[in-house]
Amino acid sequence: MNFFTEIKEGVVISLNAIRANKVRSFLATLGIVIGITTVTILQTAIEGINRAFEKSISAVGADVLYIQKFEWFGKEDWSVYRNRKDIQWQEYEYFTENIKGAESVCPTVGSNATVSYQDFTSENMPVFGTTEEYQKTLGLEVADGRFFTKRESDGGWAVCVIGHDIKESFFQTIDPIGKVIQVNGHNFKVIGTYDKMGSMLGLFSLDNRIIIPIRNFFKIFGTKRSLTINVKAPSLEALEDTKEEVRAVMKRARRIPVGGKDDFGVNQQEAFKQTYESLTGLIKTIGTAITLLSLIVGSIGIANIMFVSVKERTKEIGIRKAIGAKRATILLQFLIEAVTICVVGGLVGLFIAFPISLLIDAFLLPTAMPLWVIVLALFISAIAGIIAGFFPAWSASKLDPVDALRYE
Numbered sequence: 001m002n003f004f005t006e007i008k009e010g011v012v013i014s015l016n017a018i019r020a021n022k023v024r025s026f027l028a029t030l031g032i033v034i035g036i037t038t039v040t041i042l043q044t045a046i047e048g049i050n051r052a053f054e055k056s057i058s059a060v061g062a063d064v065l066y067i068q069k070f071e072w073f074g075k076e077d078w079s080v081y082r083n084r085k086d087i088q089w090q091e092y093e094y095f096t097e098n099i100k101g102a103e104s105v106c107p108t109v110g111s112n113a114t115v116s117y118q119d120f121t122s123e124n125m126p127v128f129g130t131t132e133e134y135q136k137t138l139g140l141e142v143a144d145g146r147f148f149t150k151r152e153s154d155g156g157w158a159v160c161v162i163g164h165d166i167k168e169s170f171f172q173t174i175d176p177i178g179k180v181i182q183v184n185g186h187n188f189k190v191i192g193t194y195d196k197m198g199s200m201l202g203l204f205s206l207d208n209r210i211i212i213p214i215r216n217f218f219k220i221f222g223t224k225r226s227l228t229i230n231v232k233a234p235s236l237e238a239l240e241d242t243k244e245e246v247r248a249v250m251k252r253a254r255r256i257p258v259g260g261k262d263d264f265g266v267n268q269q270e271a272f273k274q275t276y277e278s279l280t281g282l283i284k285t286i287g288t289a290i291t292l293l294s295l296i297v298g299s300i301g302i303a304n305i306m307f308v309s310v311k312e313r314t315k316e317i318g319i320r321k322a323i324g325a326k327r328a329t330i331l332l333q334f335l336i337e338a339v340t341i342c343v344v345g346g347l348v349g350l351f352i353a354f355p356i357s358l359l360i361d362a363f364l365l366p367t368a369m370p371l372w373v374i375v376l377a378l379f380i381s382a383i384a385g386i387i388a389g390f391f392p393a394w395s396a397s398k399l400d401p402v403d404a405l406r407y408e
Contacts, residue, residue: 029342030345035291035295035384040349045367063103064231067230067265087227103137105230117182127217131150157213295384338389342384
């Protein structure tokens with residue numbers, strides 16, 4: 001009898017044993033079912049959040065630095081950042097004249113406004129002022145029309161580029177290009193729309209923005225606002241060198257003495273990643289601990305059931321040994337039985353986890369169940385079966401055939 005035939009027979013015997021003892025098998029696999037359900041839901045949630053995070057964070061730009069009054073994840077008390085001087089237009093001009101190692105630079109400043117088109121009005125809509133370099137610096141993809149030019153930006157022309165959500169809400173089936181919208185009562189001609197970008201970490205949409213020339217923004221909202229200076233590095237490899245130059249130029253622009261403490265933040269995508277990874281790392285640790293606890297309880301239950309099974313089938317083991325079955329064959333049979341029970345429990349756990357992950361995706365968090373999550377769940381089930389079944393299988397393989405045949 002070859003190895004694969006023994007495995008096949010072992011699986012058949014295992015399934016028959018499960019069918020013969022349905023309640024006992026169910027109770028034995030309950031811990032495995034709970035463990036696999038937990039680990040599957042955890043992994044689908046983490047995978048879904050990872051994908052959403054990667055999609056969101058791409059809007060920040062890995063090669064873009066953001067010079068701002070505050071730091072995204074600073075260690076200082078918020079009052080320290082609040083009391084810093086605003087970043088002024090004059091500082092932006094000094095910066096652009098003196099920075100040498102940047103691919104492109106643009107300022108941004110934002111506020112909320114009442115936006116209307118004909119009879120449709122919406123309040124608290126994000127409006128951003130910038131220059132013609134915005135598209136190149138932040139990699140904005142224009143879907144229809146175009147972005148405003150240097151002439152339009154410098155001249156403060158009443159033109160704008162709108163996001164996907166505004167296009168859908170205000171214009172629906174109408175082509176928005178050439179139409180005029182009102183921003184706090186000021187007319188702006190729509191010259192372009194940008195591609196759908198989604199939301200930023202699920203917190204706020206990137207598709208409901210109106211982008212206008214910064215000179216128009218100052219006319220409507222005033223100049224007493226802190227700018228963000230966006231700096232695109234020549235490459236990812238040059239990002240750190242660009243960052244050092246950015247800090248040096250900004251210190252001169254802000255008249256900070258040599259050795260003085262920065263009163264501005266140079267933010268980048270990496271800050272989001274580090275914070276995100278530390279958060280998900282904690283979630284993974286807690287989830288792994290819960291899963292291990294469930295699997296340990298489940299494995300103990302299956303080990304007990306397997307010891308009972310060995311006792312019940314002692315005479316059968318004796319007969320098989322008497323007609324020539326080897327120790328390895330007996331060990332393999334009971335090991336396969338334990339693994340089969342655990343894998344069946346793993347499959348049940350997957351069937352329970354799948355609809356739960358869909359509900360979580362619909363109402364709470366994004367989830368995703370790629371093939372590797374299913375493989376991981378079944379692999380963990382098989383490992384739990386091997387661990388739980390090894391000692392019962394080992395004890396069965398060591399039984400003396402004569403003693404086994406005498407067992408009552």
